[in-house]
Amino acid sequence: MSKSNLTRRGVLRTGAVAGAGLAMPTFFSAGSASAFVNDPGNGPVTLGFNVPQTGPYADEGADELRAYQLAVEHLNGGGDGGMLNTFSSKALQGNGINGHKVEFVTGDTQTKSDAARASAQSMIQKDGAIMITGGSSSGVAIAVQGLCQEAGVIFMAGLTHSNDTTGKDKKANGFRHFFNAYQSAAALAPVLASRYGKDRKFYMLTADYTWGWTQAASMKAFMEDQGWTMVEDVRTPLSATDFSSYMTEVQTSGADVLILNHYGGNMVNSLTNAVQFGLKDKTVNGKQFEIVVPLYSRLMAAGAGEAVKGILGSTNWHWSLQDEGSKAFVKSFGTKYGFPPSQAAHTCYVQTLLYADAVTRANSFNPCDVVAALEGFEFDGLGNGPTLYRADDHQCFKDVLVVQGKQNPESQFDLLEVVEKTPVDKVMYAPDNEFFAGGDLGTCNPGA
Amino acid sequence: MDAILLQTLNGLDKGSAYALIALGLTLIFGTLGVVNFAHGALFMVGAFCAVTVSRLLTLSYTVIDETRTDFLGNPMKVDMPYLKSWLGETVGGTIIDWSVPLAILFTIPVMLVLGYAMERGLIKHFYKRPHADQILVTFGLAIVLQELIKHYFGANPIPTPAPPMLTGSFDFGALVGMDPNQVIYPYWRLVYFLFSAAIIGAVFAFLQFTTFGMVVRAGMADRETVGLLGINIDRRFTIMFGIAAAVAGLAGTMYAPIISPNYHMGMDFLVLSFVVVVVGGMGSLPGAVLAGFLLGVLESFSSMNEIKNILPGIDQIIIYLVAIVILLTRPRGLMGRKGVMEE
Amino acid sequence: MLGLEKKDATLLLVVIALALAAPILLNPFPTESAMAQFNAGYPDLMQKFAIYGIFAIGFNILFGLTGYLSFGHAAFLGVGSYSAVWMFKLLSMNVIPALVLAVLVSSLFALVIGYISLRRSGIYFSILTLAFAQMSFNLAYSVLTPITNGETGLQLSLDDPRILGISQTADGGIPLTSLFGLAMRDSVAVKLGGWSFEFSVGYYVCAILMLVCFYLAMRIFRSPFGLMLRAVKTNQTRLNYTGLNSRPYTLAAFVISGMYAGLAGGLLAAMDPLAGAERMQWTASGEVVLMTILGGAGTLFGPVLGAGFIKYFENIFSKINDSVLQNWFGFLPDGVENVVLWVVEHFVGPGWHLTLGLLFMLVVIFLPGGLMEGGQRIAGLLRGKRKSGGDGGGDDPEYHPGQTPHVAE
Numbered sequence A: 001m002s003k004s005n006l007t008r009r010g011v012l013r014t015g016a017v018a019g020a021g022l023a024m025p026t027f028f029s030a031g032s033a034s035a036f037v038n039d040p041g042n043g044p045v046t047l048g049f050n051v052p053q054t055g056p057y058a059d060e061g062a063d064e065l066r067a068y069q070l071a072v073e074h075l076n077g078g079g080d081g082g083m084l085n086t087f088s089s090k091a092l093q094g095n096g097i098n099g100h101k102v103e104f105v106t107g108d109t110q111t112k113s114d115a116a117r118a119s120a121q122s123m124i125q126k127d128g129a130i131m132i133t134g135g136s137s138s139g140v141a142i143a144v145q146g147l148c149q150e151a152g153v154i155f156m157a158g159l160t161h162s163n164d165t166t167g168k169d170k171k172a173n174g175f176r177h178f179f180n181a182y183q184s185a186a187a188l189a190p191v192l193a194s195r196y197g198k199d200r201k202f203y204m205l206t207a208d209y210t211w212g213w214t215q216a217a218s219m220k221a222f223m224e225d226q227g228w229t230m231v232e233d234v235r236t237p238l239s240a241t242d243f244s245s246y247m248t249e250v251q252t253s254g255a256d257v258l259i260l261n262h263y264g265g266n267m268v269n270s271l272t273n274a275v276q277f278g279l280k281d282k283t284v285n286g287k288q289f290e291i292v293v294p295l296y297s298r299l300m301a302a303g304a305g306e307a308v309k310g311i312l313g314s315t316n317w318h319w320s321l322q323d324e325g326s327k328a329f330v331k332s333f334g335t336k337y338g339f340p341p342s343q344a345a346h347t348c349y350v351q352t353l354l355y356a357d358a359v360t361r362a363n364s365f366n367p368c369d370v371v372a373a374l375e376g377f378e379f380d381g382l383g384n385g386p387t388l389y390r391a392d393d394h395q396c397f398k399d400v401l402v403v404q405g406k407q408n409p410e411s412q413f414d415l416l417e418v419v420e421k422t423p424v425d426k427v428m429y430a431p432d433n434e435f436f437a438g439g440d441l442g443t444c445n446p447g448a
Numbered sequence B: 001m002d003a004i005l006l007q008t009l010n011g012l013d014k015g016s017a018y019a020l021i022a023l024g025l026t027l028i029f030g031t032l033g034v035v036n037f038a039h040g041a042l043f044m045v046g047a048f049c050a051v052t053v054s055r056l057l058t059l060s061y062t063v064i065d066e067t068r069t070d071f072l073g074n075p076m077k078v079d080m081p082y083l084k085s086w087l088g089e090t091v092g093g094t095i096i097d098w099s100v101p102l103a104i105l106f107t108i109p110v111m112l113v114l115g116y117a118m119e120r121g122l123i124k125h126f127y128k129r130p131h132a133d134q135i136l137v138t139f140g141l142a143i144v145l146q147e148l149i150k151h152y153f154g155a156n157p158i159p160t161p162a163p164p165m166l167t168g169s170f171d172f173g174a175l176v177g178m179d180p181n182q183v184i185y186p187y188w189r190l191v192y193f194l195f196s197a198a199i200i201g202a203v204f205a206f207l208q209f210t211t212f213g214m215v216v217r218a219g220m221a222d223r224e225t226v227g228l229l230g231i232n233i234d235r236r237f238t239i240m241f242g243i244a245a246a247v248a249g250l251a252g253t254m255y256a257p258i259i260s261p262n263y264h265m266g267m268d269f270l271v272l273s274f275v276v277v278v279v280g281g282m283g284s285l286p287g288a289v290l291a292g293f294l295l296g297v298l299e300s301f302s303s304m305n306e307i308k309n310i311l312p313g314i315d316q317i318i319i320y321l322v323a324i325v326i327l328l329t330r331p332r333g334l335m336g337r338k339g340v341m342e343e
Numbered sequence C: 001m002l003g004l005e006k007k008d009a010t011l012l013l014v015v016i017a018l019a020l021a022a023p024i025l026l027n028p029f030p031t032e033s034a035m036a037q038f039n040a041g042y043p044d045l046m047q048k049f050a051i052y053g054i055f056a057i058g059f060n061i062l063f064g065l066t067g068y069l070s071f072g073h074a075a076f077l078g079v080g081s082y083s084a085v086w087m088f089k090l091l092s093m094n095v096i097p098a099l100v101l102a103v104l105v106s107s108l109f110a111l112v113i114g115y116i117s118l119r120r121s122g123i124y125f126s127i128l129t130l131a132f133a134q135m136s137f138n139l140a141y142s143v144l145t146p147i148t149n150g151e152t153g154l155q156l157s158l159d160d161p162r163i164l165g166i167s168q169t170a171d172g173g174i175p176l177t178s179l180f181g182l183a184m185r186d187s188v189a190v191k192l193g194g195w196s197f198e199f200s201v202g203y204y205v206c207a208i209l210m211l212v213c214f215y216l217a218m219r220i221f222r223s224p225f226g227l228m229l230r231a232v233k234t235n236q237t238r239l240n241y242t243g244l245n246s247r248p249y250t251l252a253a254f255v256i257s258g259m260y261a262g263l264a265g266g267l268l269a270a271m272d273p274l275a276g277a278e279r280m281q282w283t284a285s286g287e288v289v290l291m292t293i294l295g296g297a298g299t300l301f302g303p304v305l306g307a308g309f310i311k312y313f314e315n316i317f318s319k320i321n322d323s324v325l326q327n328w329f330g331f332l333p334d335g336v337e338n339v340v341l342w343v344v345e346h347f348v349g350p351g352w353h354l355t356l357g358l359l360f361m362l363v364v365i366f367l368p369g370g371l372m373e374g375g376q377r378i379a380g381l382l383r384g385k386r387k388s389g390g391d392g393g394g395d396d397p398e399y400h401p402g403q404t405p406h407v408a409e
Helices: A011-019 A058-075 A113-125 A138-151 A181-196 A210-225 A244-251 A264-276 A298-308 A324-337 A343-362 A367-374 B002-032 B039-057 B082-097 B099-121 B131-153 B187-209 B211-221 B223-228 B233-255 B265-280 B285-302 B305-310 B314-329 C006-025 C034-038 C043-066 C074-090 C095-117 C122-141 C201-222 C224-241 C247-271 C282-295 C302-319 C322-329 C334-345 C349-366 C371-382
Strands: A045-051 A102-108 A131-134 A154-157 A174-176 A201-207 A229-236 A257-261 A290-295 A312-315 A387-389 A400-405 A416-422 B060-069 B075-081 B169-171 B184-186 C187-192 C195-200
Touching: A045 A058, A045 A113, A045 A343, A058 A102, A058 A131, A058 A298, A058 A324, A058 A343, A102 A113, A102 C302, A102 C349, A113 A131, A113 A138, A113 C043, A113 C302, A131 A343, A138 A154, A138 A174, A138 A210, A154 A343, A154 A367, A181 A210, A181 A290, A181 A312, A181 A400, A181 A416, A201 A210, A201 A244, A210 A229, A210 A257, A210 A290, A229 A244, A229 B305, A244 A264, A244 B002, A244 B285, A257 A264, A264 A290, A264 A298, A298 A400, A298 A416, A312 A416, A324 A343, A343 A367, B002 B039, B002 B187, B002 B211, B002 B233, B002 B265, B002 B285, B039 B082, B039 B099, B039 B131, B039 B233, B039 B265, B060 B082, B075 B082, B082 B099, B099 B233, B131 B265, B131 C282, B131 C349, B184 B187, B187 B211, B187 B233, B187 B285, B211 B223, B211 B233, B223 B233, B265 B285, B265 B314, B265 C122, B285 B305, B285 B314, B305 B314, B314 C122, C006 C043, C006 C195, C006 C201, C034 C302, C034 C322, C043 C195, C043 C201, C043 C224, C043 C247, C043 C282, C043 C302, C074 C095, C074 C122, C074 C247, C074 C282, C095 C122, C095 C247, C122 C282, C195 C201, C201 C224, C201 C247, C224 C247, C282 C302, C282 C349, C282 C371, C302 C349, C302 C371, C322 C334
Parallel strands: A045 A102, A045 A131, A131 A154, A154 A174, A201 A229, A201 A257, A257 A290, A290 A312
Antiparallel strands: A312 A400, A400 A416, B060 B075, B169 B184, C187 C195
């Protein structure tokens, strides 16, 4: 639409080298500009780590930031190399990204779309970041992904679980390693059916916003396939802190399973409330009453204390995994910080490595070349077994972990135990699946 | 029927939390004429008093357990609370389990001192300033308190369970002669309700039946005349500020087992408690309590499925809707007095 | 000049100069220097300064003049954003129709909410506006998702049915928001020695609108209408006794400030086509209250200053992390460095909220008239004549920190 000859931000960096020391103003026109925004030229490359530092997810954000710092250290050849040693692609040599030393800037998303976009904007416009990554909620991820598409930088999503991130809101410049609501449901359904029987009536409490809805819709579809019947799907306000009045409805509904489509603070409070109301010890229809939390976050689940014991859910990764990649990551993270990493830290670390690897393989920082290198990329050794970055929607496909709150935890980190690894083919779906339809990747945007 | 009984219980329980916070807020509004945006933060600090006590009681030394290994394969370090090693597993363990009720003893002095210091050090200078300035300074204070708590306790919620014998639930229906297993209600929520009722009663009795309370009430009605009578009303108002802070703090301490405390829980309650106070009517203590219970009960009933099916999203807005209706039909809230905060 | 007194004309000229030169003034440090962290002269933040400046100027017309403290102004900001994005989706990527619709819709919204809320005064008014805004926020977040796209926020997509324009550009992207072909994202970069300055189209659109808004506010402040609003603030009862109905005046002020908020919301969407429900949350309403008081309620330039301060802290202080600090203090001996780092860490990065909270307290304790008073005190000191403190508004003769009646008469 715009046919302007004015330049965009990307010119600045190349210009800075060429024009350094000159005392007279220099104007750049599009002709001399680089082919993409924030080209690092011959200098170091800047990555933007955009994580929640204030607000309810601040601790999760802090853990993400730790993982990013570790990743940068490893990429620059420091530390023990972590997953660089176990990664199936051997392109990364510990010499930065494609020979460019890695630097980073950080910002605060506040878990608000506006703040997250402002923070990402400042990284792109002011600091010359060429890739933005991080975040701890789907709303923020989708908002920042949209911004990165417009600005022409790569977005490597952090923790985002909504189907929409790689469904109806997918973007060519955006990539997600984390799993999604559909995969959670697909992985959980058979386990739930085999443990709790086929003839069950379930009741759902769903956080009343986009992620909650996609999670609820996915759970409903899969559980009904298993022969369960849904009694009710009740929406709860995101701002709710006390779920007692919803628990009362559950008690009198005749349902024998409660599925909590809540995350973070909501999950902690609703699970605590459910246990307080005696739902865990209840017998309904002659069966033991069960509670399910489709998406677990170990960090936040700690807030529910004893209540998580025995509760089934799913997670993207857990530090107790025994494959070589996970062990290497837990070792370097644990040695540096003194405690095991969370799943958010893991996905952020992996995303950074995947980006660096793609740049190195493509031998270019141009976002379009990076997109081409990541699309259809198959890899292993990063903690989740063989994984595919699917070209159609930029979603990673890998095994999904079904976990359970541990009965006798040995330490404060030992909250969950892996009860089942659902293989990737069970959680695979077609790109035009009804839960993901309606979006369009578009074309990659290099910015300039 | 059982659903209605349960929702009434829930409503009263929620309402008692609202009423307690609003009561303290009204004391500050009514007595001092100060819009205190840090009141939610006082509630939060109260909840973290419970966390602090449970941390203090579980102060531990580390024992290296060679038989087990931690996640890095090193020998496991196990925390052993001093209390358990001094007093034995049972006695020490019981004291630790009862940390939340014990925290009340800790909360009262801490909050009294905090309230006193806040009034003398900060609020005192803002009596004659516009409400807007009071909002700015107390909001700033709330942020500072919040950030300090975040710095020491982190951002994640911290589980603070009730004593084991009170964590479960019991058959409330059977108690009142209904079929068993129809109305199951958690012990702690009932404890919370009774506790709030006791505190509210105590505050009213204090204001109603003591000379001190009489003077304060007189001061609320006409500060200048009381001052002219040679009574040092400022000193009494300072103490009332301390009491208001203590009420908010106690509300928070006892709330800790219901929702795990986190550093921004005060902000979640702040707006709500202002709505409660205003709906009750400025400067009216009974109004604040009445409005607290009213909004609590209405909120509970609006989350019933039968009602949500007719009016989707009603549970999201019910409090605000009721506030608008009440303020439009009753200009000064339920029991407000003329002229208070209408400038 | 332009119907202004000499003093006001000078102020206007100063503000114009500041606004036009902002890309230079806000980038005082060379790009490669360690202090570049404090540069604020990049398009997004400068746009935010101007936009939130408009929001605060408008809020001040209501609060600064009439004393009515609205706690729900973010609702108008949000409504403006939603209208603008819908306009981009349905009509054209030109910002003019989007801004017009944003202002129209928000003024209608303000008319309804104002008409009801202004039946009460004081804290009752504040709570009514708060209740309306919170209802809007909660509904936009959940039930109204088909219109607002809920948590994710309303965004443009590749298949928007744009009547006057194209759904996709030739290379398969979403078209950019523009002013008759001049894209908001475009900018000119100028290098001057070690400094680099970026002049962005979007910023100048915002800045010019901000100046227009500032000028209008100035005229309102000095008009008979403005005088009437001040009368409302000083003593509404007495005003009513003189036989005047003050309601139409306060309602007009409410709607005008709602329109300012709507324009700000529309501009937010024009610079960055996304509208999220959080823009309507009470914290957002509280933010504009804080901006206005921080800068100096009732003063002309104060709210803009307050808006700039808060946005600066939010965007600059939150980005200072450990490695930046180590960079700065690396020259110190190790022991000293650790101590300094430990202290500073509390106030930057994740601790930026703490700095903001302390700033609020310090300003309101020591500068009762907000930052404007601080500026005037410094100016006074420079002129060598110390002013007697406590006259609040300082040079602005119209600022009276109203005496608050303590309790009921």
